[in-house]
Amino acid sequence: MNRTVLDLWVGLFVVAGIAALLFLALKVGSMNTVNASDSYEVVARFENIGGLKARAPVKSAGVVVGRVDSIQFDTQFYEAKVTMRIDKRYPFPKDTSAAILTSGLLGEQYIGLAAGGDSVMLKSGDTLKITQDAVVLENLIGQFLYGKAQEGSTQ
Amino acid sequence: MLKRALENLGNRTIQGVWRMGFATRFLLAVLMHSGTAFRRFGLTIREMYFTGVLSLIIILVSGLFVGMVLGLQGYETLQTYGSEEALGILVALSLVRELGPVVAALLFASRAGSAITAEIGLMKATEQLSAMEMMAVDPIARVVAPRFWAGVISMPLLAALFSAMGVLGGYLVGVQLIGVDEGSFWAQMQSAVDFEQDVLNGVIKSVVFGVAITAIALFEGYDAPPTAEGVSGATTRTVVTSSLAVLALDFVLTAFMFRGLN
Numbered sequence: 001m002n003r004t005v006l007d008l009w010v011g012l013f014v015v016a017g018i019a020a021l022l023f024l025a026l027k028v029g030s031m032n033t034v035n036a037s038d039s040y041e042v043v044a045r046f047e048n049i050g051g052l053k054a055r056a057p058v059k060s061a062g063v064v065v066g067r068v069d070s071i072q073f074d075t076q077f078y079e080a081k082v083t084m085r086i087d088k089r090y091p092f093p094k095d096t097s098a099a100i101l102t103s104g105l106l107g108e109q110y111i112g113l114a115a116g117g118d119s120v121m122l123k124s125g126d127t128l129k130i131t132q133d134a135v136v137l138e139n140l141i142g143q144f145l146y147g148k149a150q151e152g153s154t155q
Numbered sequence: 156m157l158k159r160a161l162e163n164l165g166n167r168t169i170q171g172v173w174r175m176g177f178a179t180r181f182l183l184a185v186l187m188h189s190g191t192a193f194r195r196f197g198l199t200i201r202e203m204y205f206t207g208v209l210s211l212i213i214i215l216v217s218g219l220f221v222g223m224v225l226g227l228q229g230y231e232t233l234q235t236y237g238s239e240e241a242l243g244i245l246v247a248l249s250l251v252r253e254l255g256p257v258v259a260a261l262l263f264a265s266r267a268g269s270a271i272t273a274e275i276g277l278m279k280a281t282e283q284l285s286a287m288e289m290m291a292v293d294p295i296a297r298v299v300a301p302r303f304w305a306g307v308i309s310m311p312l313l314a315a316l317f318s319a320m321g322v323l324g325g326y327l328v329g330v331q332l333i334g335v336d337e338g339s340f341w342a343q344m345q346s347a348v349d350f351e352q353d354v355l356n357g358v359i360k361s362v363v364f365g366v367a368i369t370a371i372a373l374f375e376g377y378d379a380p381p382t383a384e385g386v387s388g389a390t391t392r393t394v395v396t397s398s399l400a401v402l403a404l405d406f407v408l409t410a411f412m413f414r415g416l417n
Contacts, residue, residue, distance in 0.1 A: 010200045013208045017312025020319035021358070027341070028247045028322055029348035 039066060039085040040124035044098040044111070049080045050134025052100055052109045058084045060113040065090045068111060084111060086122075093118040097130035109134060178374045185303050185373065188296035198301040199308075206267040206302070206369075207309030211316070213266055214259055218317035221254060222246060222324025229325075230333055239335050243344030246325030251348060251357045252413070255318030257405050260364035263310055264397040268372035271302055272393040275376030276386035299377065303369050310365025311358050318357065356412045363408060364401050371397040 049071065058066035066086035074081040086092065095116030102109050116130075192199050229245040275298065278284050284294040322344075329335045348354065372393045379389035 006204045007200060009208045010203045013203070013211060013309075014312060016211075017315055020312070020315040021354075023319045024251060024315060024322075024354045024357075025350050028251065028318075028344055029350045029354045 038088045040088060040122070041069065042084055042086055042092075042122055042124075042126055042128060044082050044084070044128040044131050045074065045077065045079045046082060046100060046131050046133050047079055048133040048136060049082060050100055050102075050109055050136060052082065052111070052134065056108060056110050058086060058111045058113060060090070060092070060115065065113065082111070091121045094120045094122055094126070095130070096122065096128060097132065098128045099132035100134035102135070174378065177378065178370075181374050181377060182370050184295050185300050185370075188293060189300045189304065191293075191296040192300040192304045198297070199304050202302045202305035203309055205270070206263075206305050207313065210263060210266045210309070210313060213262055214313045214317050215320050217258065217262060218255075218320030219324040221258060221317075222250065222321030222326075223328045225249060225254075225321065226325040226328030226333070230329060230335070239333075240339040240343055242325070242329045242335050243340040243342075244347040246329070247322055247344045247348050248353065250318045250321040250325075251353050253405070253409070255321065256314045256357050256360040256364060257401060259314040259317040260310065260361065260368060260401045261398055263306075263313060263365075264368045264372075264401065265394050267306065267309075268368045268393050268397050269390045271306070271369065271372040272376040272379070272390045273386060275299070275302075275373060276379035276381075276389050279377065279379060280381040280383070280386060282381075299373050303373055306369030306372070307362065307365045310368070311361040314357065314361035314364075352412075356408075359412075360405065360408050363404055367400045367404060368397040371400060 052068065052071065054068055054070055056068045057064045058068060066084050069083045069085045072081045072083075073079075082098075092113060093116045095118040097114050097116065099112045099114070100109055101112045122128075225246045226242065229242050230239060233239050233241055233245065275284075278294075278298065284298070287294045287297060326340065330337045330340050375389040375393045375396070376386075379385045
C-alpha cells in the first residue's frame with residue numbers, strides 16, 4: 001500500500017477538524033471548573049440565596065477567586081448551605097464575610113467575599129461565620145411600604 | 156372502496172415494519188463486519204475523502220455566513236437592551252450547542268448522504284454487489300462498512316469546523332464591521348461557554364447525527380430497487396428521512412443534555 005495524494009487531503013481534513021475543536025475548547029470556551037486538587041472548600045450558610053446557582057463565580061474585590069460547588073438545603077437550621085471551592089493561590093482570613101450580590105441590574109448572582117483581619121487563615125471545610133443574604137425585591141418593596149405607612153401614622 | 160383503502164393501509168404498515176426490521180439487521184451486519192474497515196484503513200480513508208474532504212467547502216462557507224448573519228441579527232436585538240458585548244455569547248452558544256451540529260448535519264445529509272445512496276444504489280443496479288459476492292468478497296465489509304465509519308468520523312470534524320468558522324464570521328461582523336469591543340466579545344464568550352457542557356455535548360450530538368445519516372443513506376442505497384427510478388427515489392428518501400431524523404434526534408438529545416441546566 002503506497003501513500004497517495006488522497007491521504008494527504010484526508011490528513012489535512014482531520015488536522016483542520018481537530019484544530020477547530022481545539023479552537024472551540026480554548027478560545028471560545030474555557031475549562032473554568034476549579035480543580036479539586038488546587039482549591040479548598042469553604043461552607044457558608046444563608047437564610048436566603050435568591051437566584052444563586054451552582055457554578056456561579058465567587059469574587060473578591062471583583063476578581064474571580066473560586067466557584068460555587070453545590071447548594072443544599074439544611075433541614076437542621078432551615079437554611080441554605082452553600083459549598084464553594086476557592087483557588088489555593090488565594091488564602092483568606094478566618095473572619096472573612098460572604099455576601100450574595102448581583103452583577104448589574106439584572107445580571108447573574110455571585111458570592112462576594114470581603115476579607116477580615118484575622119491572622120489565622122481559612123482551612124478546607126471551614127464555615128464562614130458572617131454572611132449577608134441575597135436581596136429579595138418583594139421584601140425590599142414590603143419594607144419600603146411599611147416604612148411609608150409608619151411615616152404616615154406618626155404625622 | 157373502503158376495503159381497498161384499509162387493505163392499502165395495512166399493506167403499507169406491514170411493509171414499513173418489514174423495512175424497519177431489515178434496516179436494524181443491516182446496521183447490525185455493518186457493525187459486525189467493520190473489521191475490514193479498520194484493518195484495511197485505506198478503504199475508510201478513501202471514503203473519508205469523498206464524504207469529508209469534498210464536503211469541506213460547503214460546510215466552511217455556510218458556517219462563515221451563518222456566523223455572519225448571527226452577528227448582524229444578534230447585534231440588532233442585543234443593541235435594544237444595551238448589551239452588545241453579549242454578542243460573543245450569543246454567537247458562540249447558538250453555534251456550539253445547536254446550529255453547528257444540526258446545520259452541518261443537514262448539509263452533510265444532502266451533500267454526502269445522497270451521494271452514498273446513489274453510489275450504492277447504482278452499484279446494486281449494475282449488479283456490482285452481486286459480482287462481489289460471486290468472488291467471495293462480502294460487499295457489506297468491502298463497500299458498506301468503510302463508508303459508514305468514514306461518515307461517523309467525518310461528521311464531528313465537519314461540525315467543529317462549521318462552529319469555528321461561524322464564530323469567526325460572528326467576530327468579523329461583530330467586531331471588525333460593527334465595532335463591538337474585541338476584549339469583551341472574547342472574554343464574555345469564554346466565561347459563558349463551558350467546555351464539557353457546551354462544546355463536548357455538541358460533539359456528542361454530531362457523532363449521533365453522523366451515525367444516523369450514514370446508516371440511513373447506506374440502507375436506502377442497499378435497499379433501493381435496481382432501476383433508475385428506484386435509485387432516484389432512494390436518494391430523495393435519504394435526504395428527507397435523514398434530515399427529519401437529525402431534527403428529531405436533536406430535540407431528544409437537547410432535552411437530555413440541557414434540561415436542568417441554568
